[in-house]
Amino acid sequence: MGARGGVAVTVRARTAIACGCARCHDCGLIARLSGVVHARARCPRCGASLHLRKVRSLERTWALVIAAVTCYVPANVLPVMTVTSLGKQESDTILSGVLYFLVHGDWPLALVIFTASIVVPLAKLVTLTGLLISVHRGSSWRPADRTRLYRVTELIGRWSMVDIYVVTILVALVRLGNLATIEAGTGAVFFGAVVVLTMLAAETFDPRLIWDRSEGRTAT
Amino acid sequence: MPLTACGDCDLLQSVGAVPEGAQARCPRCGAILRSRPRNGAERTLALASAAAVLFAVAQSFPFLAFEMKGSITRTTVMTGIVDLYRGGKPEIAALVLLTIVLAPLGQIALLLHLLLPLRFGRVPWQLAPAFRLLRHVQTWSMMEVFLIGILVAVTKLMGMASIVPGLALWSFALLIVVLAAAVSSFDPEAVWERAGASR
Numbered sequence: 001m002g003a004r005g006g007v008a009v010t011v012r013a014r015t016a017i018a019c020g021c022a023r024c025h026d027c028g029l030i031a032r033l034s035g036v037v038h039a040r041a042r043c044p045r046c047g048a049s050l051h052l053r054k055v056r057s058l059e060r061t062w063a064l065v066i067a068a069v070t071c072y073v074p075a076n077v078l079p080v081m082t083v084t085s086l087g088k089q090e091s092d093t094i095l096s097g098v099l100y101f102l103v104h105g106d107w108p109l110a111l112v113i114f115t116a117s118i119v120v121p122l123a124k125l126v127t128l129t130g131l132l133i134s135v136h137r138g139s140s141w142r143p144a145d146r147t148r149l150y151r152v153t154e155l156i157g158r159w160s161m162v163d164i165y166v167v168t169i170l171v172a173l174v175r176l177g178n179l180a181t182i183e184a185g186t187g188a189v190f191f192g193a194v195v196v197l198t199m200l201a202a203e204t205f206d207p208r209l210i211w212d213r214s215e216g217r218t219a220t
Numbered sequence: 221m222p223l224t225a226c227g228d229c230d231l232l233q234s235v236g237a238v239p240e241g242a243q244a245r246c247p248r249c250g251a252i253l254r255s256r257p258r259n260g261a262e263r264t265l266a267l268a269s270a271a272a273v274l275f276a277v278a279q280s281f282p283f284l285a286f287e288m289k290g291s292i293t294r295t296t297v298m299t300g301i302v303d304l305y306r307g308g309k310p311e312i313a314a315l316v317l318l319t320i321v322l323a324p325l326g327q328i329a330l331l332l333h334l335l336l337p338l339r340f341g342r343v344p345w346q347l348a349p350a351f352r353l354l355r356h357v358q359t360w361s362m363m364e365v366f367l368i369g370i371l372v373a374v375t376k377l378m379g380m381a382s383i384v385p386g387l388a389l390w391s392f393a394l395l396i397v398v399l400a401a402a403v404s405s406f407d408p409e410a411v412w413e414r415a416g417a418s419r
Contacts, residue, residue: 007235007236007237007238007239007242007243007244007254009233009234009235009236009244009245009246009247009253010233010234010236014231014232015225015229015230015231015232016225016230016231016232017230019232021225021232023224023225023227023230026351026352026355027351027352027355027408027412028224028227028408028409029412030223030224030225030232045348045412046348046351046352047348047349047352048352100376101375101376104379106375109371109372109375112368112372113372116368143229143249144229144248144249144250147228147229147249147250147251148249148250150228151228151251158359158362158365159365159368161319161362161365161366161369162365162368162369162372163369164312164315164316164369165316165320165365165366165368165369165370165373166369166372166373166376167312168300168301168304168312168316168369169284169295169300169369169370169373170373170376170377171300171303171304171307172293172295172299172300172303172304173284173286173293173295173373173377174286174293174377174380175293175303176288176289176291176293179288179289179291180288180380183307184304184307184309184312188309188312189309189311189312192311192312192315193311196315199359203359207228207229207249208228208229208230210229211229211230211231211248211249212230
């Protein structure tokens with residue numbers, strides 16, 4: 001019996017999967033799965049399909065991570081927007097957007113964009129790849145910390161969208177015909193794809209696999 | 221005590237009654253098993269209603285006006301999306317539409333749809349699908365990120381021309397706070413408890 005914040009939590013020292021129980025992904029209800037109807041089992045409370053683990057979690061997460069890495073290169077090389085001012089054209093990539101603020105002495109904003117657009121996507125891709133490899137190797141290294149790492153990855157992903165919104169707002173505001181216009185570039189499309197793909201990858205990864213594999217190792 | 225399993229590490233445990241204002245955490249991996257804010261249902265309902273009004277204002281009025289050499293451009297979220305679509309970037313337009321318009325709208329509407337009938341002791345229509353949809357919609361609602369985007373865009377244009385903040389900008393800022401508070405005071409488990417009691 002361990003009390004946290006006044007709540008009694010009794011640990012059964014076993015996992016749900018070991019008892020043939022599945023936790024519903026949508027509402028959290030725990031239900032016993034009977035052997036025969038595994039494939040078609042539905043949550044008795046909310047109707048979501050029940051699985052012991054997220055379906056094909058490792059394969060799907062690998063596929064999404066690889067797709068995101070592929071899009072990451074054009075996202076950073078191609079321009080995210082093109083500014084046309086009095087006949088002159090100027091293209092901005094993600095990195096030159098950061099440099100723009102740095103050159104103009106606005107380093108707090110440079111830091112915000114650098115973190116959101118460069119650090120977060122890279123950190124997500126590296127973390128997810130690391131977690132995938134650790135699960136494949138059946139690592140028993142600090143499962144609680146790896147789970148925490150996963151939760152952080154899931155939480156920060158959305159902040160990469162900042163650059164997409166900046167482009168949207170600039171395109172909408174600056175359209176003064178010959179004087180000045182801003183157009184979204186192909187880089188922005190790839191960058192959006194990176195954000196969406198990494199978010200989906202974080203969603204398909206099942207953190208319980210971290211515990212399954214490390215337990216399997218200590219048992220043998 | 222009801223049996224439950226941790227969503228992050230699958231440890232089986234029974235969680236006792238969670239008092240209002242308390243959280244139950246998994247002792248093995250630290251995941252939150254259940255969080256029960258004070259007056260969660262009422263507070264979420266009130267905040268979601270406020271969010272609905274703010275959302276309507278935020279979407280219908282211009283949030284920024286841009287003035288350069290006598291000509292003024294005003295922009296709402298929808299004109300921004302339409303401009304992207306016309307400019308040959310339908311993928312980005314769709315992504316912005318989903319994350320700034322559809323997902324927050326769905327989030328607010330579903331919260332109201334679930335909590336309003338329960339407040340009066342009725343089971344909401346299509347409770348289970350609505351509940352599941354809410355879980356999926358939440359991930360894609362990114363208003364708070366959009367506000368940072370506005371901040372960056374404004375700073376970028378500041379040297380070029382004068383920027384006038386619009387009515388929608390303030391409702392955006394308020395909406396983000398209100399929506400975040402509504403989400404954090406929402407206790408999904410309480411929806412099922414109340415629905416069970418009303419049946």
